[in-house]
Amino acid sequence: MSEVIQTPIDITELLTLTGRSRVLTEKVKRCYALVTNPKTFEGVAASLRGYDAASGGWFIPHATHARQVIQPIIQECVVEPLTMVATGSDAHSLVTLAEFADMLGVDVDVRAVSLQDIIELKLSSCLPQGDGKKPPAYADLVNATSNCLREIVTKALVTLEHVGAAIAFTSRRGE
Amino acid sequence: MSYELHYSSRDALISKLERYINGLISESIDLRRAHDYAVLGFQTAVKLMGDIEVQNSYARYCEVGGKLLARNIREYTGVDFTFTCDLKTDLDNIMQTYNNLIFRKPRNARYFAMMMLNIIQNAAYATQRERRKEQEQGQNPGEEI
Numbered sequence: 001m002s003e004v005i006q007t008p009i010d011i012t013e014l015l016t017l018t019g020r021s022r023v024l025t026e027k028v029k030r031c032y033a034l035v036t037n038p039k040t041f042e043g044v045a046a047s048l049r050g051y052d053a054a055s056g057g058w059f060i061p062h063a064t065h066a067r068q069v070i071q072p073i074i075q076e077c078v079v080e081p082l083t084m085v086a087t088g089s090d091a092h093s094l095v096t097l098a099e100f101a102d103m104l105g106v107d108v109d110v111r112a113v114s115l116q117d118i119i120e121l122k123l124s125s126c127l128p129q130g131d132g133k134k135p136p137a138y139a140d141l142v143n144a145t146s147n148c149l150r151e152i153v154t155k156a157l158v159t160l161e162h163v164g165a166a167i168a169f170t171s172r173r174g175e
Numbered sequence: 176m177s178y179e180l181h182y183s184s185r186d187a188l189i190s191k192l193e194r195y196i197n198g199l200i201s202e203s204i205d206l207r208r209a210h211d212y213a214v215l216g217f218q219t220a221v222k223l224m225g226d227i228e229v230q231n232s233y234a235r236y237c238e239v240g241g242k243l244l245a246r247n248i249r250e251y252t253g254v255d256f257t258f259t260c261d262l263k264t265d266l267d268n269i270m271q272t273y274n275n276l277i278f279r280k281p282r283n284a285r286y287f288a289m290m291m292l293n294i295i296q297n298a299a300y301a302t303q304r305e306r307r308k309e310q311e312q313g314q315n316p317g318e319e320i
Contacts, residue, residue, distance in 0.1 A: 092207045095206050095207050095277065096206075098280075102282060109275070109279045162206065
């Protein structure tokens, strides 16, 4: 019962459910396109290939550079939209964050951490950590970074879908 | 301190609890809404908790079934809950456990709330059955039920 259920995303349904906010809809649409487009992950690989180990990169943990590469997408597709629907420290916002963290397998009490902390904890567990002695295995780093990005963004979209459903139900009942 | 609820009040509270439990069970209700149902369910349970008949019924139910219920709760939610069989103490512990769980493992918290409210509801239901039994005995004295 406690295992994470990977909900398939239906973009049409997702857009209908989050359709009350045009900004959110545009974000969801763009982010869905991003994580389902192989070119995104080619871009991640290309950015990582440019990693210059010779100039001190060896001593930077692998995850640090991978984080920098995927940070803009995470900011746009996870932080911004989730912040729009989970705006404060009210119970619904906290439950939204808890649902997101739980889906990612991050075991934290969301009253004590922020959305950024949740993402950081996830990145720490899904990106290979460098030991400062040898360069990362390129293929491993690219795979881990791509999978990690896809998982974080997909789970954020599923969370948004659930929040959208909640709004739709509430609205339908006239509450 | 306790009170005795009129049976019609108790029946109304049991129906309310039923509605909140159904909300927790329903797959079409998302976690945010489920949390609202759990909170309202606990408030209703607190009102029932004050009733002496519900307290006694809960104590009997818990003494007989507490171990099995605790095992069931552990298997479904991962929570180790120790029943004291005193409704006031247990409900306090239940609400604390739920509050610690909802912001960490919300789906498990939902199952936990659903199961615990159901246990309290069962205890309250038993008082309805006892009342009916008394009524029937009153109408037909000496008749075996």
